[in-house]
Amino acid sequence: MTKPASLPMAEGPYPPSEAALAEPVPQAEQQRGAEELRAAWKTPEGWRYVTAVNNSEVGKWYALTALAFMLIAGVLALLMRVQLAFPDMTFLDADRFNQFFTMHGSAMMFLFAVPMFEAISILLLPAFLGARDMPFPRLSAYGYWCFLIGGCFVLGSLLFDAAPKAGWFMYPPLATKEEGIGPDVWLLGLSFIEVASIAAAVELIVGALKCRPPGMRVNIMPLYAWYVLVVGGMILFAFPPLIAGDFLFELERSFDWPFFDPTRGGDPILWQHLFWIFGHPEVYIVFLPSIAIAAMIVPTVAQRPIVGYSWIVLSAVGTGFLSFGLWVHHMFTTGLPQISLGFFSAASEAVVIPTGIQIFAFVATLMVGRVKLTLPMLWIAGALAIFVAGGLTGVMLAIVPFNWQVHDTYFIVAHLHYTLFGGMVFPVIAGVYYFYPFIAKKLLSERLGLWAFWLIFSGFNITFLPMHLTGLMGMPRRVFTYPESSGWGWLNLISTLGAFIIAAGFAVFLYDLLRPKKAQGEIPRNPWGAGTLEFSHEVPEEAWGVRSVPHVTSRYPLWDQPQLVERMDAGRYYLPDAPDHQRETIVTSVIDAKPVHVQRVTGPAWITILAAGFTGGAFIFPTFHIYTPAIICGAFAIVCIMYWLWTSTARPPKEEMRDAGLGLRLPTYASGPDSVGWWAMWITMLGDATAFASVVFGFFFYWTARSDFPPEGALHPMGHWVVLAALAGVAAWALTLAAREANVRSKVALARAALVLAPLAAGVAGVAAWAAVRDLDPTSHVYPAILWALMVWLVAHLSAGVLMQGYCLAGSVFGKLTPRHDADLRNVTLYWHFMAVKALVTAAILGLAPGWLA
């Protein structure tokens, strides 16, 4: 790939010398810098407050919303426990109970666990990295509003007795056959939220890779940032199989394409594979970030750096990888071959090793350090006690013959709550106590914190410890009642009482969290004596994050770099001002964190709220089978997003270079792999490719699992149309690439011509792909259905590609895209590289399938 045409490079001294850092900053300059930053980073007031996009606002909203959803899911659990307190109760009827357990699980996993990680990361990651904000603040805001709308929609269905009721895992055929809109609420509502989750993951990965402070090489970045990378990557590869499954599922429900209907060649087991390929990494996506919080708290408690930093990083990465190889342990009872079960049993045991290493590293740190126990540490201790118990039952569950007895019983309910509470809820609460001074410059109450801890800890064990026995005594899951003769009554009663004790504990915690604390006096900026950058922030008085972006040389800068905070506060370091009243942060190189350019980040906007609203409409209307408004909303959403991109991304700057402080001058525009937008596109495409691969996996699954694939006398796609589709698809890619190359060489007219022809080629490809399968009836059998599904996928992506080509053409015509400033075209070309591969793979399957299968 050719380098961008002569964009300026960084100039000036780097790294900064001690002499340069020791030189004091004149008062007048400090004043001016502070005022400019204040103006640039001002939080909107009044009703305009909702347009805020700063990570400190969006992170708070995200966390509070996730908390609210968690409380609602918790109330559902309390109601279910009332129903189960005694045998043969009629407090909730079967239908209501089934809706409640489905929504309890779905809300906790999709509306609380993963969003809470995203919320906390949005709130804290920039602070850990000495950055002012996330790299794409409007994207975070958009993700938040999508989450709010989607969550209210999905939970709201409970009020209308229309909630999904086939379990949080929605196995077909039960869920495909269900009448009413429940499954559609689940499929469409959650897909909407999953898209927001992937957007957040992309942003977090880019933030951790490209927005670190100068000098923070990858091996000295905080452990939390490593975990964000691992978990972001896991979200990127785990959510798409579920999205692909949701895609097939909704096609079956809306149009009767029989992907999971065994009478027409479909197979319910395909859903199970796609769901659990997502579902198992999902639980590690929930667990690892909370361990990351522990990894930030433990060194502070031990008053020394973490022991085994490299071990922890390798284990986190190892856990992430391994977690993708375990999913069949959720399917041990489905009759799969024993060799397969044996492999997954061994793999499930193997994941104990990296998990154990991380836990032992924390204990080792405490051992080697001088321990000063604090309230957050008490919660971490509780977390470890509970999580280890859950992990031990997990080791038991990986053993197949044992699993065959306790699968789908209350033993599993016990195991999953021990691992989720211990691995996520307790560490998050510990994080709330620990980071509260950072978020709100106040301390939470020690006394109330102790009460909350002991109530929740004891209540938890009273509720869930007996469930191990309840399951062993034969009580299956998801039963709305049980007979007196079973003997399970007293165990269930104990669990119900425990549940209310947990509720009381949460009430105490919430009271402490939400009560006004104006009476509390000034507290120090760093009350725990922590060593990492977040405690150098002056939130909430100042919205600018850091006063100046530091040069970092240690894992624990606040401990190891003398006078760091003073110098940051004085504006001695980088970007201490904002002469254009624009929000900025520094983008650095991936491995060594050398400063590369200054990035404009976006400020408050209405467009993100509008875009989220229209996107919501595009997903919500189809739930009720109202398709025209859905399409209109979709179109408006696209318009909003394109407007937002046009007005706030990759705009050629007024000034090519910016004085970034300490004598360093940095470019203000980047294109290609130096730019955050390019990384965002690359990472998003990896996720998209995974979803595509999942649909392709479906094709090969049917081929290997079903003998009637294709059925006798099936029609096959027409070869010549397939070839045309492939050629036209490749042509569209080649023309896009040609446009980029022509543009770089200042042959603008040629570039524009290529950008006119490329969409035409793409259009031909789309029409040809449709023509290839139009005679096949997707409702008749899964063979035509999966081919149609691949075609629909291809056409949708070609359409998006065409919009992007049009955007670049308009950019070239209206001056946004020039031979020097070609970030948009580079990003679009990247999209089209993936598109070309997709077109060829789809064509191969459509065209060669009849030959292979014969």
Place this chain on the structure above:
Amino acid sequence: MRLMLICLSLLALSACEGRQSVLNPAGRDAQDVLSLIWVMFGGAVLLWLTLGAIFVYVTRVEPREMPRRWGEMLIVGGGVIFPVILLGALLTYSLPMMKPQRDADPGLKVHITAEQWWWRVDYELPDGSRVTSANELRLPTGRRTGLVLNAHKVIHAFWVPALGGKVDMIPGRETYLSFLPEEPGVYRGQCAEFCGASHALMAFETVVMTPEDFAEWLTAEAEAATAPASGEAVRGAQVFAREGCGACHSVRGTRALGQVGPDLTHVGSRKSIGAGILDGSADDFAQFIAHTESLKPEVAMPSYDHIAPEDLRALVAYLKGLT
């Protein structure tokens, strides 16, 4: 303290008594798993206590600094070496336990198809002929009987904790399980994969008998229905025909040939009715027929609450006579 011990022992006792309990095995596979459970559970408690003790030691008992070397040894020893040894041993011991549960004695096979929310049970004799029943499974001790499992519309799971692990029943696919029962008795099984509104109410009894008793029972089960004995039962047979019960239910030897609902040829001799939710007294029969929909949400069978009380009594007498 004493109260706690009393509670714990009551706990242990009741666990060992349950008819649907993993801790009360009556078959070879359940027995093997139980031995494994004690080992794993004991090990888990020990490990949890050990880790807890280490944690308390380093945070409360000796919070001062200790050599870094010890920390590193803990990470490598506890995180890598110890789990590899322990888990390797556990896997080596447990993986071979899978195979027997898929083995079969080529004598008797039982085909079980799950419906919403009841069980079709078909005994396949060595000569290939079938004996159709429903909602109850009977097995001989001392030999492995194979179960060929299937499902009609949605996924269910077949589970008799006292005899062995469960297997899912998936529409469009056959799955397989075998039991080697050892203790005669009556054990409860239940559907263990969420299958809709009445999932909680889909259970069955498994009657384990000596081989001689079993052979005798199977011969009787293969025969056509017992003719109604009393006058009331005769009248009941007329009510059965008049109400169209035969459209959904079969009673071999009569004109009732329906396949939609459970076979009723020998319903009077079953240990439970309604798929394991009622015992089978006369009152239970009457309740189930007259109030089906309130007993089992969304069930396919309508409630026959319009039948006059004396006709209902006669019908019940007829059905209970179908032994």
